Amino acid sequence: MTVDISPTEINFRSDYDRRKLATNIFMGVAFFATIFGLFFLSLLLYDVLKQGLPYFNWRFVTTFPSRNPADAGILSALVGSIWLMFLIPFFAFPLGIGAAIYMEEYADRDFWVNRALEINISNLAGVPSIIYGLLGLELYVRILEPLTKGRTLLAGALTLSTLVLPVVIISTREAIRAVPREIREAAYAVGCTKWQAIWYHVLPMAFAGILTGTILALSRAIGETAPLITLGALTFIAFLPPWPVTTAVNEEGVVIVEKVSAGLGSLIQALQTPFTALPIQIFNWASRPQAEFHAVSAAGIIVLLLLLVAMNSVAISLRARFQQRK
Protein backbone atom coordinates (compact mmCIF):
# COMPACT_ATOMS: atom_id res chain seq x y z
CA MET A 1 0.00 0.00 0.00
CA THR A 2 1.33 3.43 -0.87
CA VAL A 3 0.90 6.38 1.43
CA ASP A 4 -1.23 9.07 -0.09
CA ILE A 5 0.41 12.44 0.15
CA SER A 6 -2.26 15.07 -0.17
CA PRO A 7 -1.51 18.23 -2.14
CA THR A 8 -1.86 20.32 1.03
CA GLU A 9 0.82 18.30 2.71
CA ILE A 10 3.17 18.86 -0.22
CA ASN A 11 2.42 22.56 0.12
CA PHE A 12 3.11 22.38 3.80
CA ARG A 13 6.43 20.65 3.28
CA SER A 14 7.68 22.86 0.49
CA ASP A 15 6.55 25.91 2.39
CA TYR A 16 8.37 24.70 5.44
CA ASP A 17 11.79 25.55 4.03
CA ARG A 18 10.72 29.12 3.46
CA ARG A 19 9.22 29.39 6.93
CA LYS A 20 12.32 27.87 8.48
CA LEU A 21 14.42 30.39 6.55
CA ALA A 22 12.29 33.21 7.98
CA THR A 23 13.13 31.97 11.47
CA ASN A 24 16.84 31.91 10.69
CA ILE A 25 16.82 35.36 9.12
CA PHE A 26 14.88 36.75 12.04
CA MET A 27 17.29 35.15 14.48
CA GLY A 28 20.25 36.63 12.61
CA VAL A 29 18.73 40.12 12.65
CA ALA A 30 17.94 39.81 16.36
CA PHE A 31 21.51 38.71 17.04
CA PHE A 32 22.93 41.71 15.22
CA ALA A 33 20.56 43.99 17.13
CA THR A 34 21.93 42.56 20.35
CA ILE A 35 25.57 43.14 19.44
CA PHE A 36 24.81 46.58 17.94
CA GLY A 37 25.30 48.13 21.36
CA LEU A 38 28.45 46.11 21.95
CA PHE A 39 29.92 47.44 18.72
CA PHE A 40 29.38 51.06 19.76
CA LEU A 41 30.61 50.35 23.29
CA SER A 42 33.87 49.07 21.83
CA LEU A 43 34.12 52.04 19.49
CA LEU A 44 33.58 54.38 22.45
CA LEU A 45 36.22 52.68 24.61
CA TYR A 46 38.68 52.52 21.73
CA ASP A 47 38.32 56.22 21.02
CA VAL A 48 38.51 57.26 24.67
CA LEU A 49 41.66 55.20 25.19
CA LYS A 50 43.26 56.37 21.94
CA GLN A 51 42.69 60.03 22.75
CA GLY A 52 43.05 59.90 26.51
CA LEU A 53 45.98 57.58 27.23
CA PRO A 54 48.71 60.08 26.18
CA TYR A 55 47.41 62.48 28.85
CA PHE A 56 46.63 59.84 31.46
CA ASN A 57 49.54 59.77 33.89
CA TRP A 58 50.41 60.39 37.52
CA ARG A 59 50.84 64.13 37.01
CA PHE A 60 47.34 64.35 35.47
CA VAL A 61 45.79 62.73 38.53
CA THR A 62 47.72 64.87 41.03
CA THR A 63 47.47 68.42 39.67
CA PHE A 64 44.80 71.06 39.37
CA PRO A 65 43.06 72.15 36.14
CA SER A 66 44.88 74.66 34.00
CA ARG A 67 44.26 76.92 31.02
CA ASN A 68 47.02 75.07 29.24
CA PRO A 69 45.88 71.57 28.16
CA ALA A 70 49.35 70.09 28.68
CA ASP A 71 49.32 71.16 32.35
CA ALA A 72 45.68 70.33 33.06
CA GLY A 73 45.07 67.93 35.92
CA ILE A 74 42.03 66.37 37.46
CA LEU A 75 42.90 66.29 41.18
CA SER A 76 40.16 68.64 42.43
CA ALA A 77 37.47 66.81 40.45
CA LEU A 78 38.68 63.39 41.59
CA VAL A 79 38.78 64.49 45.22
CA GLY A 80 35.32 66.06 44.82
CA SER A 81 33.90 62.81 43.44
CA ILE A 82 35.52 60.78 46.24
CA TRP A 83 34.00 63.13 48.83
CA LEU A 84 30.60 62.66 47.22
CA MET A 85 31.17 58.90 47.21
CA PHE A 86 31.48 58.92 51.00
CA LEU A 87 28.87 61.59 51.73
CA ILE A 88 26.00 60.20 49.62
CA PRO A 89 25.85 56.84 51.47
CA PHE A 90 25.84 58.77 54.74
CA PHE A 91 22.53 60.45 53.79
CA ALA A 92 20.91 58.17 51.24
CA PHE A 93 21.57 54.71 52.68
CA PRO A 94 20.01 55.01 56.18
CA LEU A 95 17.07 56.94 54.74
CA GLY A 96 16.55 54.60 51.79
CA ILE A 97 17.06 51.35 53.68
CA GLY A 98 14.84 52.59 56.53
CA ALA A 99 12.09 53.54 54.09
CA ALA A 100 12.37 50.15 52.37
CA ILE A 101 12.11 48.34 55.72
CA TYR A 102 8.99 50.31 56.59
CA MET A 103 7.36 49.62 53.23
CA GLU A 104 8.18 45.91 53.20
CA GLU A 105 7.75 45.00 56.87
CA TYR A 106 5.54 47.53 58.63
CA ALA A 107 3.28 49.28 56.14
CA ASP A 108 -0.29 48.10 55.82
CA ARG A 109 -0.63 47.76 52.04
CA ASP A 110 -4.38 48.18 52.04
CA PHE A 111 -4.13 51.64 53.59
CA TRP A 112 -4.38 54.17 50.75
CA VAL A 113 -1.53 56.34 52.08
CA ASN A 114 0.88 53.44 51.73
CA ARG A 115 -0.32 52.67 48.22
CA ALA A 116 0.25 56.34 47.37
CA LEU A 117 3.73 55.95 48.83
CA GLU A 118 4.53 53.10 46.43
CA ILE A 119 3.29 54.99 43.38
CA ASN A 120 5.16 58.05 44.55
CA ILE A 121 8.48 56.22 44.76
CA SER A 122 8.19 54.63 41.33
CA ASN A 123 7.32 58.05 39.91
CA LEU A 124 10.27 59.68 41.67
CA ALA A 125 12.57 57.11 40.06
CA GLY A 126 11.33 58.36 36.68
CA VAL A 127 11.90 62.08 37.30
CA PRO A 128 14.76 63.37 35.09
CA SER A 129 17.94 64.00 37.05
CA ILE A 130 18.10 67.64 36.02
CA ILE A 131 14.85 68.26 37.93
CA TYR A 132 16.64 67.09 41.08
CA GLY A 133 19.23 69.74 40.27
CA LEU A 134 16.48 72.38 40.30
CA LEU A 135 15.21 70.97 43.61
CA GLY A 136 18.74 71.13 45.02
CA LEU A 137 19.23 74.67 43.77
CA GLU A 138 16.09 75.89 45.51
CA LEU A 139 16.08 73.69 48.63
CA TYR A 140 19.70 73.00 49.50
CA VAL A 141 21.41 76.02 47.98
CA ARG A 142 18.86 78.73 48.78
CA ILE A 143 16.54 77.66 51.60
CA LEU A 144 19.15 75.69 53.58
CA GLU A 145 21.93 78.18 52.84
CA PRO A 146 22.75 78.82 56.54
CA LEU A 147 23.61 75.11 56.76
CA THR A 148 25.13 74.40 53.36
CA LYS A 149 26.68 77.83 52.64
CA GLY A 150 25.45 77.79 49.04
CA ARG A 151 26.84 75.79 46.14
CA THR A 152 29.04 73.52 48.23
CA LEU A 153 30.05 69.90 48.68
CA LEU A 154 27.26 69.43 51.23
CA ALA A 155 24.58 70.83 48.89
CA GLY A 156 25.89 68.60 46.08
CA ALA A 157 25.89 65.50 48.29
CA LEU A 158 22.36 66.22 49.53
CA THR A 159 21.09 66.73 45.97
CA LEU A 160 22.61 63.49 44.69
CA SER A 161 21.38 61.64 47.80
CA THR A 162 17.84 62.77 47.05
CA LEU A 163 18.33 61.66 43.45
CA VAL A 164 19.39 58.10 44.33
CA LEU A 165 16.95 57.69 47.21
CA PRO A 166 14.18 56.06 45.10
CA VAL A 167 16.72 53.70 43.50
CA VAL A 168 18.08 52.69 46.91
CA ILE A 169 14.55 52.13 48.22
CA ILE A 170 13.49 50.01 45.23
CA SER A 171 16.60 47.79 45.24
CA THR A 172 16.53 47.36 49.04
CA ARG A 173 12.88 46.36 48.92
CA GLU A 174 13.69 43.69 46.36
CA ALA A 175 16.48 42.32 48.55
CA ILE A 176 14.23 42.27 51.63
CA ARG A 177 11.43 40.62 49.69
CA ALA A 178 13.77 37.79 48.72
CA VAL A 179 14.12 36.73 52.38
CA PRO A 180 11.71 33.81 52.92
CA ARG A 181 8.68 34.40 55.09
CA GLU A 182 9.53 31.40 57.26
CA ILE A 183 12.57 33.22 58.67
CA ARG A 184 10.31 35.91 60.13
CA GLU A 185 7.76 33.39 61.38
CA ALA A 186 10.47 31.38 63.13
CA ALA A 187 11.78 34.55 64.78
CA TYR A 188 8.29 35.49 66.00
CA ALA A 189 7.78 31.95 67.26
CA VAL A 190 10.69 32.27 69.68
CA GLY A 191 9.34 35.60 70.90
CA CYS A 192 11.10 38.21 68.73
CA THR A 193 9.44 41.55 68.24
CA LYS A 194 9.06 42.63 64.66
CA TRP A 195 12.11 44.85 64.84
CA GLN A 196 14.21 42.06 66.39
CA ALA A 197 13.21 39.77 63.53
CA ILE A 198 14.19 42.47 61.04
CA TRP A 199 17.45 43.43 62.72
CA TYR A 200 18.78 39.99 63.64
CA HIS A 201 17.39 37.88 60.80
CA VAL A 202 15.95 39.68 57.78
CA LEU A 203 18.63 42.35 57.34
CA PRO A 204 21.63 40.01 57.70
CA MET A 205 20.11 37.70 55.10
CA ALA A 206 19.26 40.54 52.74
CA PHE A 207 22.62 42.24 53.31
CA ALA A 208 24.36 41.09 50.12
CA GLY A 209 21.44 42.16 47.97
CA ILE A 210 21.06 45.51 49.71
CA LEU A 211 24.77 46.22 49.40
CA THR A 212 24.90 45.41 45.70
CA GLY A 213 21.84 47.53 44.96
CA THR A 214 23.04 50.49 46.97
CA ILE A 215 26.56 50.47 45.52
CA LEU A 216 25.09 50.36 42.01
CA ALA A 217 22.89 53.33 42.95
CA LEU A 218 25.97 55.11 44.27
CA SER A 219 27.88 54.51 41.06
CA ARG A 220 24.97 56.05 39.18
CA ALA A 221 25.22 59.13 41.40
CA ILE A 222 28.97 59.43 40.80
CA GLY A 223 28.39 59.55 37.03
CA GLU A 224 25.63 62.18 37.26
CA THR A 225 26.47 65.56 35.75
CA ALA A 226 23.25 67.42 35.08
CA PRO A 227 22.04 67.99 38.66
CA LEU A 228 25.45 69.27 39.74
CA ILE A 229 25.61 71.72 36.84
CA THR A 230 22.11 72.99 37.65
CA LEU A 231 23.17 73.34 41.25
CA GLY A 232 25.94 75.61 40.07
CA ALA A 233 28.95 73.48 40.98
CA LEU A 234 32.05 75.19 39.64
CA THR A 235 34.21 73.86 36.86
CA PHE A 236 37.49 75.52 37.79
CA ILE A 237 38.61 74.62 41.30
CA ALA A 238 42.25 74.86 42.31
CA PHE A 239 42.03 73.90 45.96
CA LEU A 240 40.95 70.90 48.04
CA PRO A 241 38.53 70.68 50.97
CA PRO A 242 40.60 71.29 54.14
CA TRP A 243 40.04 67.86 55.70
CA PRO A 244 41.79 65.65 56.76
CA VAL A 245 44.79 67.72 55.63
CA THR A 246 45.18 71.22 54.27
CA THR A 247 47.08 71.48 51.01
CA ALA A 248 48.89 74.11 49.02
CA VAL A 249 50.52 74.29 45.60
CA ASN A 250 54.29 74.86 45.36
CA GLU A 251 56.14 76.72 42.60
CA GLU A 252 56.25 73.67 40.30
CA GLY A 253 52.49 73.28 40.46
CA VAL A 254 52.72 70.22 42.67
CA VAL A 255 50.13 69.84 45.42
CA ILE A 256 51.79 69.50 48.83
CA VAL A 257 50.36 68.73 52.26
CA GLU A 258 50.62 71.73 54.58
CA LYS A 259 49.35 70.33 57.86
CA VAL A 260 47.05 67.72 59.32
CA SER A 261 43.62 69.19 60.08
CA ALA A 262 41.43 66.25 61.00
CA GLY A 263 39.24 68.11 63.52
CA LEU A 264 35.50 68.52 63.46
CA GLY A 265 35.81 72.25 62.71
CA SER A 266 37.78 71.67 59.53
CA LEU A 267 35.42 68.84 58.54
CA ILE A 268 32.46 71.24 58.68
CA GLN A 269 34.53 73.78 56.79
CA ALA A 270 35.33 71.13 54.17
CA LEU A 271 31.66 70.32 53.71
CA GLN A 272 31.01 73.98 53.06
CA THR A 273 33.65 74.46 50.35
CA PRO A 274 32.76 74.94 46.68
CA PHE A 275 33.56 71.83 44.70
CA THR A 276 33.78 70.19 41.32
CA ALA A 277 33.38 66.53 40.32
CA LEU A 278 34.73 64.26 37.59
CA PRO A 279 31.70 64.40 35.23
CA ILE A 280 31.53 68.22 35.40
CA GLN A 281 35.23 68.53 34.66
CA ILE A 282 34.89 66.09 31.72
CA PHE A 283 31.92 68.07 30.40
CA ASN A 284 33.83 71.31 30.70
CA TRP A 285 36.84 70.00 28.77
CA ALA A 286 34.74 68.28 26.10
CA SER A 287 32.75 71.45 25.40
CA ARG A 288 35.86 73.55 24.70
CA PRO A 289 36.82 74.12 21.08
CA GLN A 290 40.51 73.04 21.30
CA ALA A 291 41.24 69.44 20.30
CA GLU A 292 43.89 69.16 23.06
CA PHE A 293 41.21 69.67 25.68
CA HIS A 294 39.14 66.91 24.06
CA ALA A 295 42.04 64.55 24.67
CA VAL A 296 42.30 65.79 28.26
CA SER A 297 38.57 65.12 28.56
CA ALA A 298 39.13 61.56 27.33
CA ALA A 299 41.81 61.12 30.00
CA GLY A 300 39.24 62.34 32.54
CA ILE A 301 36.77 59.75 31.24
CA ILE A 302 39.39 57.05 31.86
CA VAL A 303 39.67 58.19 35.49
CA LEU A 304 35.87 58.21 35.89
CA LEU A 305 35.42 54.79 34.30
CA LEU A 306 38.20 53.34 36.48
CA LEU A 307 36.46 54.71 39.58
CA LEU A 308 33.15 53.18 38.49
CA VAL A 309 34.77 49.82 37.68
CA ALA A 310 36.41 49.85 41.12
CA MET A 311 33.05 50.52 42.82
CA ASN A 312 31.31 47.78 40.88
CA SER A 313 34.10 45.30 41.63
CA VAL A 314 33.70 46.08 45.33
CA ALA A 315 29.96 45.43 45.01
CA ILE A 316 30.51 42.14 43.22
CA SER A 317 33.21 40.86 45.59
CA LEU A 318 31.23 41.84 48.71
CA ARG A 319 28.24 40.06 47.30
CA ALA A 320 30.27 36.93 46.63
CA ARG A 321 31.67 37.00 50.19
CA PHE A 322 28.33 37.40 51.91
CA GLN A 323 26.56 34.88 49.75
CA GLN A 324 29.02 32.17 50.76
CA ARG A 325 28.17 32.61 54.43
CA LYS A 326 24.52 31.73 54.00
Place this chain on the structure above:
Amino acid sequence: MTVSADPNFAAYEAQRFRSKWVERIMRTLTGAFAYFSIIVTVGITLILIYESFAFFNALAREGVSWTQLFTETEWTPLFAPPKFGVIVIITGTLMTTVIAMIVALPIGLMSAIFLSEYAPPKLRAVLKPILEILAGVPTVVYGFFALLVITPILQRIIPGGDSVIAGLNALSAGFVMGIMIIPLVASLSEDAIYAVPNLLREGSYAVGATKFETTVSVVIPSALSGIVSAFILAVSRGVGETMIVSLAAGQSPILNFNPLDSVMTITAFIVQVSLGDTPTDSLAFYTIFFAGFVLFLMTLILNILADWFVRRYRLMY
Protein backbone atom coordinates in the same frame (compact mmCIF):
# COMPACT_ATOMS: atom_id res chain seq x y z
CA MET B 1 3.92 33.43 95.69
CA THR B 2 3.06 35.82 92.90
CA VAL B 3 4.58 35.33 89.49
CA SER B 4 6.09 38.79 89.29
CA ALA B 5 8.19 38.10 92.37
CA ASP B 6 10.27 35.66 90.34
CA PRO B 7 13.54 37.53 89.69
CA ASN B 8 13.86 35.89 86.26
CA PHE B 9 10.42 37.09 85.33
CA ALA B 10 11.25 40.62 86.44
CA ALA B 11 14.33 40.59 84.25
CA TYR B 12 12.26 39.26 81.39
CA GLU B 13 9.68 41.98 81.89
CA ALA B 14 12.28 44.72 81.93
CA GLN B 15 13.80 43.41 78.74
CA ARG B 16 10.45 42.99 77.10
CA PHE B 17 9.58 46.56 78.04
CA ARG B 18 12.76 47.74 76.35
CA SER B 19 12.18 45.65 73.20
CA LYS B 20 8.71 47.05 72.86
CA TRP B 21 9.99 50.59 73.02
CA VAL B 22 12.72 49.86 70.48
CA GLU B 23 9.99 48.39 68.29
CA ARG B 24 7.86 51.53 68.53
CA ILE B 25 10.79 53.87 67.93
CA MET B 26 12.06 51.96 64.89
CA ARG B 27 8.61 51.68 63.41
CA THR B 28 8.11 55.44 63.70
CA LEU B 29 11.60 56.24 62.47
CA THR B 30 11.49 54.02 59.37
CA GLY B 31 7.96 55.30 58.69
CA ALA B 32 9.27 58.87 58.82
CA PHE B 33 12.03 57.91 56.36
CA ALA B 34 9.46 56.41 53.99
CA TYR B 35 7.23 59.47 54.11
CA PHE B 36 10.24 61.67 53.42
CA SER B 37 9.92 60.57 49.76
CA ILE B 38 6.49 62.19 49.65
CA ILE B 39 8.05 65.40 50.94
CA VAL B 40 10.53 65.20 48.03
CA THR B 41 7.72 64.90 45.49
CA VAL B 42 5.68 67.67 47.08
CA GLY B 43 8.85 69.77 47.32
CA ILE B 44 9.68 69.34 43.63
CA THR B 45 6.11 70.14 42.59
CA LEU B 46 5.75 73.19 44.84
CA ILE B 47 9.13 74.63 43.86
CA LEU B 48 8.45 74.25 40.14
CA ILE B 49 4.95 75.71 40.41
CA TYR B 50 6.05 78.57 42.65
CA GLU B 51 8.95 79.63 40.42
CA SER B 52 6.81 79.20 37.28
CA PHE B 53 4.33 81.67 38.79
CA ALA B 54 7.24 84.03 39.32
CA PHE B 55 8.12 83.44 35.66
CA PHE B 56 4.63 84.42 34.48
CA ASN B 57 4.72 87.48 36.76
CA ALA B 58 8.03 88.47 35.22
CA LEU B 59 6.53 88.00 31.75
CA ALA B 60 3.70 90.34 32.73
CA ARG B 61 6.23 92.89 34.02
CA GLU B 62 8.09 92.72 30.71
CA GLY B 63 4.79 93.33 28.96
CA VAL B 64 4.91 89.97 27.17
CA SER B 65 1.66 88.12 26.58
CA TRP B 66 1.64 84.45 27.58
CA THR B 67 0.33 83.54 24.13
CA GLN B 68 3.83 84.30 22.83
CA LEU B 69 4.89 80.99 24.38
CA PHE B 70 3.05 79.21 21.59
CA THR B 71 3.27 81.67 18.70
CA GLU B 72 6.87 82.90 18.85
CA THR B 73 9.44 80.88 16.90
CA GLU B 74 12.45 81.94 18.92
CA TRP B 75 13.44 81.12 22.49
CA THR B 76 15.87 83.77 23.70
CA PRO B 77 14.84 84.64 27.27
CA LEU B 78 18.30 85.96 28.10
CA PHE B 79 18.77 88.30 25.14
CA ALA B 80 17.36 91.77 24.71
CA PRO B 81 14.59 91.83 23.65
CA PRO B 82 13.74 88.43 25.15
CA LYS B 83 11.55 86.10 23.12
CA PHE B 84 9.65 83.28 24.74
CA GLY B 85 8.69 80.70 22.11
CA VAL B 86 8.76 77.69 24.43
CA ILE B 87 7.60 75.63 21.46
CA VAL B 88 11.18 75.88 20.13
CA ILE B 89 12.73 73.91 22.99
CA ILE B 90 9.79 71.49 23.10
CA THR B 91 10.32 70.78 19.40
CA GLY B 92 14.05 70.32 19.95
CA THR B 93 13.37 67.89 22.77
CA LEU B 94 10.89 65.91 20.71
CA MET B 95 13.21 65.79 17.71
CA THR B 96 16.19 64.31 19.57
CA THR B 97 13.82 61.94 21.37
CA VAL B 98 12.21 60.70 18.12
CA ILE B 99 15.65 60.05 16.59
CA ALA B 100 16.69 58.18 19.73
CA MET B 101 13.51 56.09 19.65
CA ILE B 102 14.07 55.14 15.99
CA VAL B 103 17.33 53.56 17.20
CA ALA B 104 16.39 52.31 20.65
CA LEU B 105 12.92 50.82 20.23
CA PRO B 106 13.51 48.31 17.40
CA ILE B 107 17.01 47.39 18.52
CA GLY B 108 16.04 47.16 22.18
CA LEU B 109 13.03 44.98 21.39
CA MET B 110 15.00 42.75 19.02
CA SER B 111 17.70 42.33 21.68
CA ALA B 112 15.06 41.37 24.21
CA ILE B 113 13.60 38.81 21.80
CA PHE B 114 17.01 37.39 21.01
CA LEU B 115 18.05 37.14 24.65
CA SER B 116 14.83 35.57 25.87
CA GLU B 117 13.78 33.40 22.91
CA TYR B 118 16.82 32.51 20.82
CA ALA B 119 20.13 32.93 22.66
CA PRO B 120 21.68 29.76 24.08
CA PRO B 121 22.17 30.15 27.86
CA LYS B 122 25.95 30.59 27.56
CA LEU B 123 25.70 33.38 24.99
CA ARG B 124 22.99 35.04 27.04
CA ALA B 125 25.23 34.95 30.11
CA VAL B 126 27.82 36.92 28.13
CA LEU B 127 25.53 39.36 26.31
CA LYS B 128 23.32 40.44 29.22
CA PRO B 129 26.12 41.88 31.37
CA ILE B 130 27.42 43.74 28.30
CA LEU B 131 24.03 45.41 27.87
CA GLU B 132 24.15 46.31 31.56
CA ILE B 133 27.56 47.93 31.09
CA LEU B 134 26.02 50.01 28.32
CA ALA B 135 23.43 51.20 30.84
CA GLY B 136 26.09 52.00 33.42
CA VAL B 137 28.20 54.33 31.27
CA PRO B 138 27.73 57.91 32.55
CA THR B 139 25.76 60.12 30.18
CA VAL B 140 28.53 62.70 29.97
CA VAL B 141 30.71 59.97 28.40
CA TYR B 142 28.00 59.39 25.79
CA GLY B 143 27.94 63.14 25.19
CA PHE B 144 31.68 63.07 24.52
CA PHE B 145 31.12 60.12 22.17
CA ALA B 146 28.34 61.89 20.23
CA LEU B 147 30.22 65.16 19.87
CA LEU B 148 33.74 63.91 19.16
CA VAL B 149 33.28 60.48 17.57
CA ILE B 150 29.85 60.10 15.97
CA THR B 151 29.52 63.62 14.55
CA PRO B 152 32.87 63.43 12.68
CA ILE B 153 31.86 59.98 11.34
CA LEU B 154 28.50 61.36 10.16
CA GLN B 155 30.26 64.30 8.53
CA ARG B 156 32.39 61.81 6.63
CA ILE B 157 29.60 59.49 5.47
CA ILE B 158 26.79 61.94 4.72
CA PRO B 159 27.24 63.41 1.26
CA GLY B 160 28.08 67.10 1.50
CA GLY B 161 30.02 66.66 4.76
CA ASP B 162 30.16 69.53 7.19
CA SER B 163 28.40 71.90 4.78
CA VAL B 164 25.11 70.01 5.32
CA ILE B 165 25.67 68.61 8.79
CA ALA B 166 26.58 71.03 11.56
CA GLY B 167 29.20 70.27 14.21
CA LEU B 168 26.37 70.35 16.70
CA ASN B 169 23.32 68.51 15.41
CA ALA B 170 20.23 66.66 16.54
CA LEU B 171 21.07 63.52 14.58
CA SER B 172 24.26 62.46 16.34
CA ALA B 173 22.90 63.41 19.78
CA GLY B 174 19.68 61.49 19.12
CA PHE B 175 21.53 58.49 17.72
CA VAL B 176 23.85 58.16 20.71
CA MET B 177 20.93 58.74 23.07
CA GLY B 178 19.25 55.82 21.31
CA ILE B 179 22.26 53.61 22.02
CA MET B 180 22.11 54.69 25.66
CA ILE B 181 18.41 53.78 25.90
CA ILE B 182 18.73 50.31 24.24
CA PRO B 183 19.45 48.53 27.56
CA LEU B 184 16.39 50.11 29.20
CA VAL B 185 14.09 48.95 26.38
CA ALA B 186 15.78 45.56 26.24
CA SER B 187 15.58 44.76 29.93
CA LEU B 188 11.99 45.99 30.42
CA SER B 189 10.77 44.21 27.27
CA GLU B 190 12.62 41.08 28.27
CA ASP B 191 10.82 41.08 31.62
CA ALA B 192 7.51 41.29 29.75
CA ILE B 193 8.46 38.53 27.30
CA TYR B 194 9.79 36.35 30.10
CA ALA B 195 6.43 36.58 31.85
CA VAL B 196 4.66 34.94 28.88
CA PRO B 197 4.01 31.35 30.01
CA ASN B 198 5.76 28.56 28.12
CA LEU B 199 2.44 26.79 27.58
CA LEU B 200 1.51 29.41 24.96
CA ARG B 201 4.73 28.80 23.02
CA GLU B 202 4.32 25.05 23.20
CA GLY B 203 0.70 25.30 22.07
CA SER B 204 1.87 27.28 19.08
CA TYR B 205 4.58 24.74 18.18
CA ALA B 206 2.00 21.96 18.56
CA VAL B 207 -0.15 23.36 15.78
CA GLY B 208 2.91 23.51 13.53
CA ALA B 209 4.10 27.11 13.83
CA THR B 210 7.81 27.81 13.46
CA LYS B 211 9.77 29.67 16.08
CA PHE B 212 9.56 32.93 14.13
CA GLU B 213 5.79 32.59 13.72
CA THR B 214 5.43 31.82 17.42
CA THR B 215 7.50 34.85 18.39
CA VAL B 216 5.62 37.25 16.15
CA SER B 217 2.08 36.02 16.53
CA VAL B 218 2.00 34.55 20.04
CA VAL B 219 4.80 35.84 22.28
CA ILE B 220 4.89 39.51 21.24
CA PRO B 221 1.11 40.02 21.35
CA SER B 222 0.97 38.38 24.78
CA ALA B 223 3.73 40.63 26.11
CA LEU B 224 2.44 43.74 24.33
CA SER B 225 1.30 45.72 27.37
CA GLY B 226 4.70 45.37 28.99
CA ILE B 227 6.51 46.20 25.75
CA VAL B 228 4.44 49.32 25.12
CA SER B 229 5.02 50.41 28.69
CA ALA B 230 8.78 49.90 28.16
CA PHE B 231 8.56 52.05 25.02
CA ILE B 232 6.79 54.85 26.86
CA LEU B 233 9.36 54.80 29.66
CA ALA B 234 12.08 54.96 26.99
CA VAL B 235 10.46 58.10 25.54
CA SER B 236 10.31 59.61 29.01
CA ARG B 237 13.99 58.83 29.50
CA GLY B 238 14.84 60.47 26.18
CA VAL B 239 12.88 63.60 27.01
CA GLY B 240 14.75 64.01 30.30
CA GLU B 241 18.22 63.17 28.97
CA THR B 242 20.56 66.07 29.49
CA MET B 243 24.28 65.65 28.97
CA ILE B 244 24.27 64.11 25.48
CA VAL B 245 22.08 66.86 24.07
CA SER B 246 23.92 69.62 25.94
CA LEU B 247 27.22 68.53 24.45
CA ALA B 248 26.22 67.37 20.98
CA ALA B 249 22.87 68.91 19.95
CA GLY B 250 23.76 72.54 20.41
CA GLN B 251 21.93 75.62 21.63
CA SER B 252 20.13 76.96 18.58
CA PRO B 253 17.27 79.14 19.83
CA ILE B 254 15.40 79.17 16.51
CA LEU B 255 12.58 76.81 15.51
CA ASN B 256 14.11 74.19 13.26
CA PHE B 257 12.98 70.85 11.89
CA ASN B 258 16.21 69.76 10.21
CA PRO B 259 17.91 66.96 12.19
CA LEU B 260 21.27 67.82 10.60
CA ASP B 261 21.15 71.23 12.25
CA SER B 262 21.63 72.38 15.79
CA VAL B 263 18.58 72.32 18.08
CA MET B 264 18.06 73.26 21.71
CA THR B 265 16.28 70.90 24.08
CA ILE B 266 14.63 71.86 27.37
CA THR B 267 17.40 70.19 29.33
CA ALA B 268 20.18 71.76 27.24
CA PHE B 269 18.63 75.16 27.89
CA ILE B 270 18.65 74.61 31.65
CA VAL B 271 22.30 73.53 31.47
CA GLN B 272 23.25 76.52 29.31
CA VAL B 273 21.71 78.96 31.79
CA SER B 274 23.13 77.14 34.81
CA LEU B 275 26.67 77.29 33.41
CA GLY B 276 26.50 81.06 33.35
CA ASP B 277 26.35 83.13 36.48
CA THR B 278 22.62 83.15 37.22
CA PRO B 279 21.63 85.52 40.00
CA THR B 280 18.71 84.17 42.02
CA ASP B 281 15.37 85.90 41.49
CA SER B 282 16.34 87.07 38.01
CA LEU B 283 14.29 86.33 34.90
CA ALA B 284 16.87 83.72 33.82
CA PHE B 285 16.46 82.02 37.19
CA TYR B 286 12.66 81.83 36.84
CA THR B 287 12.97 80.67 33.25
CA ILE B 288 14.95 77.53 34.07
CA PHE B 289 12.32 76.58 36.63
CA PHE B 290 9.57 77.15 34.08
CA ALA B 291 11.48 75.00 31.57
CA GLY B 292 11.93 72.42 34.32
CA PHE B 293 8.22 72.50 35.00
CA VAL B 294 7.40 71.80 31.35
CA LEU B 295 9.88 68.91 31.38
CA PHE B 296 8.50 67.56 34.67
CA LEU B 297 4.95 67.58 33.28
CA MET B 298 6.03 65.81 30.09
CA THR B 299 7.84 63.01 31.92
CA LEU B 300 5.15 62.72 34.59
CA ILE B 301 2.43 62.22 31.98
CA LEU B 302 4.56 59.63 30.17
CA ASN B 303 5.33 57.74 33.37
CA ILE B 304 1.68 57.67 34.42
CA LEU B 305 0.72 56.55 30.91
CA ALA B 306 3.25 53.70 31.02
CA ASP B 307 1.95 52.58 34.39
CA TRP B 308 -1.67 52.82 33.27
CA PHE B 309 -0.94 50.87 30.11
CA VAL B 310 0.62 47.97 31.90
CA ARG B 311 -2.25 47.81 34.39
CA ARG B 312 -5.04 48.28 31.89
CA TYR B 313 -3.91 45.86 29.18
CA ARG B 314 -2.07 43.26 31.18
CA LEU B 315 -3.17 39.76 30.16
CA MET B 316 -3.70 37.50 33.14
CA TYR B 317 -2.66 33.88 32.85
